[in-house]
Amino acid sequence: MVKVFDLNNYHQLCDLLAEQDPDLAGIMNRYGYPPFWSRPNTFESLVHIILEQQVSLASALAALNKLKAKIGEINPESFLQLNDEELKACYFSRQKTIYVRDLAQKIINGALSLSALALLPANDIRIQLKNIKGIGDWTVDIYLAFTLHHCDIFPIGDLAVVNAVKSLKKLPKDAKKEDLLEISNIWKPYRTLAVMLLWHFYLEERKVKI
Known part of the structure; x- marks a missing residue:
């Protein structure tokens, strides 16, 4: 357990x-x-962690808030409706646009379930999340610590x-x-x-x- x-x-x-x-x-x-x-186990939280990759926390939060102002609730369906220029205006780099689109698509097509992840051991979660473009060990570690509250x-x-x-x-x-x-x-x-x-x-x- x-x-x-x-x-x-x-x-x-x-x-x-x-x-x-x-x-x-x-x-x-x-x-x-x-x-x-602590952060809830949601698409928005994973987007937030991706935005935090290799930038300041303030820059990541600014991008997240800009996105929220643009689409309201941050969910996979709403995110995928935005084009490259709209995401650039929300401070998304080309790379992070690719990463979050891949995450959104995998959630929509059922390849990834965040609620199911919460029931798995850390290594299994790591394997599943690293199948998403742009998600590496740091992103998984932050998700496990902040969102799922794994102890170790x-x-x-x-x-x-x-x-x-x-x-x-x-x-x-x-x-x-x-x-x-x-x-x-x-x-x-x-x-x-x-x-x-x-x-x-x-x-x-x-x-x-x-």
Whole structure:
């Protein structure tokens, strides 16, 4: 059975990690609990994650809001009615237009069911989602963590997480992914909760520096 977290056990699991790792405890002591970041299991949420690929969160949200202003509810059918120029006006790049169209078409033709995904193990979800153009491991990891709330996800492709680990554990800037993954093993089977704390640390530290 897939281990998931929710609002009922979120703080409890953060406390458990803080007991195991003094560095994570330090984040909690300084900044408190991380927000309960969560998104519904919808087409819109996956579109949002695709938009966040390799751009700032603010840019992705601007594109999502522009799309929402254009079509109202963001669903596969409405999205596929937009032409290239209309999507460009919503800040969609050519590549992301291709990606989201492929996602929309697969949902409409029944090749992908988001409700069915929620019942599957992480590896099976990864296989299905990576059949969509433009969806790789980072997108799947964010979906598993934010939307389905799987407990043990570590998005090694996420720059904020990588930089937070390096800073927190005082690693060199050129530390290898293998070193980061080895450190993440101490947080199993609740690495997603550690990631929430790491994002919290990263965002709060940036506020301090600004």
